Amino acid sequence: MEWLVLTAASLLAGFVDxxxxxxxxxLVPALFAAFPHAPPATLLGTNKSASMWGTATATWRYARRVPLRWSALLPAAGVCALAAWLGAWVVTVVSPEALRRALPFVLAAVLLYTLARKDLGRTHQPRYAGRAEVLATCAVGGTIGFYDGFFGPGTGSFFVxxxxxxxxxxxxxAxxxxxxxxxxxxxxxxxxxAWKGHVWWHYGLAMALANVAGSLLGTRLALQHGAGFVRGVFLIVxxxxxxxxxxDAYGALP
Incomplete structure (x- = not known):
């Protein structure tokens, strides 16, 4: 039963992601529900082992149809990887509890701002070029990459x-x-x-295949319907x- 539930959840997660x-x-709640007594780090590592294939597939699909500013994005990708590694290490020594309690309010501000600015993200008009663009993109990659390694929920939406x-x-x-x-x-x-031994590869492989299938469907719809469709899904997510x-932060409080 766990295989069926996790495969279905991974398919849907790949589509949304x-x-x-x-x-x-x-996908993360599905893993915690299926294995309530497993170490959280193992469930988070297994989730990442599946979702990385879905995001990689989406990147490939988008790159074929959407012009990407590679001169800025490739350095940012390197900074993002290093920052995510650092964030994952920091979470082993520092509790993310304060961030967990602040996150709903940060997301609410993002939602309200996007709703108020109905023209936001309708047209593609990059504000920076050259070195300024590289620095700005690296700042985004470093900041949100660290957040992804340290805590994680909403990382893709924050990037967008x-x-x-x-x-x-x-x-x-975006x-x-x-x-x-x-x-x-x-x-x-x-x-x-993986270095710490916190990945269940046998579950990760099956979930990865489903995640890739969902990702292929999601990118197809996004490319067909454009920025307006992506904005609508962004607001829902x-x-x-x-x-x-x-x-998660306040529901269990008395």
């Missing part, structure tokens, strides 16, 4: 919002760029988890993330 991120909202709001991308271009950086942060995190992270 390939559009705007947020696949962990689906940063590229739209700060760098001037439309939602489709999603494509986000997938590249999210792939590198996932790979870095998996490397650390961020709203779901607010509910989930608020419950």
């Amino acid at each position: 390939s559009i705007v991120g947020g696949g962990g909202l689906i 919002f940063a590229f739209v709001r700060w760098l001037g991308y439309d939602f489709l271009g 999603s494509a760029a986000a997938k590249l950086l999210n792939t590198t942060s996932n790979v870095a995190a998996v490397a650390l988890f 961020v709203a779901a993330l607010i509910a989930k992270t608020a419950w």
